[in-house]
Amino acid sequence: MDAICREDSLAKRNAQITVAEEKMEYIEAFLRHQSPPPPRLLALPDTLIYTMLSPLLGTQTIIGSLSPTHPSLHSLAVNPKGHQTVHFEGSTALAPQTQKQLTTWLPRLSKATRAVFLLPLTEWAVKTVEALCGTL
Numbered sequence: 001m002d003a004i005c006r007e008d009s010l011a012k013r014n015a016q017i018t019v020a021e022e023k024m025e026y027i028e029a030f031l032r033h034q035s036p037p038p039p040r041l042l043a044l045p046d047t048l049i050y051t052m053l054s055p056l057l058g059t060q061t062i063i064g065s066l067s068p069t070h071p072s073l074h075s076l077a078v079n080p081k082g083h084q085t086v087h088f089e090g091s092t093a094l095a096p097q098t099q100k101q102l103t104t105w106l107p108r109l110s111k112a113t114r115a116v117f118l119l120p121l122t123e124w125a126v127k128t129v130e131a132l133c134g135t136l
Contacts, residue, residue, distance in 0.1 A: 041073065050081040058087035058116075059109075080111040086132065088125070089118040097124050106131050 041049070054062065054076070067077035076082050086109055102124065109128075112135050117125055129136075 046081070049076065050079075050084070054082040055085045055087075058085070058089070059083055078108050080108055083109050083112055085114040085116065086112045086128075087116045089116070102127060102131060110135060112136060 041053075044053070057066065062082060063077045067074045105128070109132060112132055115129060115132055115136055117129065119125060
């Protein structure tokens, strides 16, 4: 009886492995033949992106969520026009935490005229606001 149960268990396991292998082959073939299309967001005029969408999305969303999804969207994160309002909310994870990060971010935030920091007050949040005080 135990031998029959083991055979059934092994048969089920082998069937699951076969299905998993087929799925992996399908995914591999798909990835090999597909190049990601450029995001439709890039088809919008720059003025619409920088004057309407960027303030609505906020700095944290653009840099933390949108930018890593496609190389062409990274340009939104590094363009100072996209950060007229600096917006960080929730945690300090995306706010500059080191002098090197702050030095890297300041040129990107050089056109900021407003800042919204809804996160715990830390040394680096204060340093970021102090560094931006010339344009705010």
